[in-house]
């Protein structure tokens with residue numbers, strides 16, 4: 535497979551960076567092609583704004599969706615957006631590597647979605663969900679957290695990882711990806727609140743790397759998270775009344 539790793543971390547020598555190196559080595563040894571897309575190293579500007587669009591058709595009012603669509607059709611998207619789209623076109627699997635920051639992805643990666651996933655090009659009214667541009671391709675998150683694993687358990691103070699990643703996973707599903715279950719490395723708290731002695735912490739990090747590598751060796755066999763699709767919904771976009779997933783008629 536062609537595998538793109540999108541890294542959203544300001545420090546390449548961080549644990550997130552180390553997980554990228556683990557992934558690249560493991561996947562290449564298994565015969566895959568790997569490209570790293572390091573958003574901070576490339577100085578990716580994540581803020582969507584009018585100035586990106588050379589020929590915007592209304593100087594009084596900036597409509598992001600209109601400009602994205604018009605500039606896609608005219609082949610006038612910003613160079614960095616075109617570069618990111620080519621990388622996505624190349625990939626069979628996209629891995630997003632990032633630390634959990636305020637219960638979500640870092641802003642650089644949120645803005646990457648805002649700018650790169652252009653309306654009228656990578657999605658439209660009918661080209662969404664299981665009819666999406668990226669159908670047939672896979673994507674997944676590899677996330678690190680500061681809080682330890684037990685605090686993410688039911689009733690734990692750190693909250694629910696399924697809920698924190700729901701917007702990210704929904705967006706990937708929206709543009710057609712099959713979404714693999716995330717890889718979560720919990721309790722990676724270098725420089726902040728400490729939960730372990732140094733030696734135990736270092737051993738913990740090594741285990742996280744080993745677990746990630748062993749999961750990646752068989753990544754091609756993994757089953758995606760199930761989502762509903764067009765054939766499951768009625769004309770209002772709601773789960774059909776006779777659908778087996780409904781808990782009441």
Ligand SMILES: Cc1cc2nc3c(=O)[nH]c(=O)nc-3n(C[C@H](O)[C@H](O)[C@H](O)COP(=O)(O)O)c2cc1C
Nearest residue numbers: 548549550633634635636637678679680681722724
């Ligand atoms: C701005 C910021 C926000 C953070 N928010 C969270 C959070 O919501 N939950 C959490 O468990 N850890 C949080 N952390 C801790 C990071 O997830 C943790 O430092 C990171 O996963 C460690 O990986 P690294 O050593 O590669 O940076 C936050 C850290 C920063 C800098």
